Amino acid sequence: MNNVLKTIMLLTIMITTANADSLYTGLHTFHIIENGYDYYEANNVLLYELDNGINFGKMTNSFENESYFLGYRHKFNKYMNAGMLLATGYTQNDVFGNDVRKSIPLLPMPFVGLELPLTKHVSLSTQWTVIVINSGVIISF
Secondary structure, rough: HHHHHHHHHHHHHHHHHHHHOEEEEEEEEEEOOOOOOOOOOEOEEEEEEOOHHHHHHHEEEEOOEEEEEEEEEEOOOOEEEEEEEEOOEEEEEHHHHHOOOOOOEEEEEEEEEEEEEEOOOOOEEEEEEEEEEEEEEEOOO
């Protein structure tokens, strides 16, 4: 099942990338709660977003697993936003801290974010997602 979801998300990315209105590339990830894990804190995210708020992309998650995601981001104004991502590449152990290695097909990831416009086409961005704070750069086309 997980391979089917990855294939669908990858096809969505390939088909719609040419229509993207902005690109988010990650800089760094900070974990608020460590839970004894040695998290991967490089924010290797490449996210494409359409003007209607739909976004999709690929990342290496905190557990160094390849992850694909699809989501929606609502902009309240040019500084504040919130949304939800559905991501692959997580196990129950990653999320709940137990010894179960069973894959979670789609992990819901709600987030709130702030943007700081630097130029007409470039913004710094930060998002809070449950126990993680991400930073990145948004390039608008």
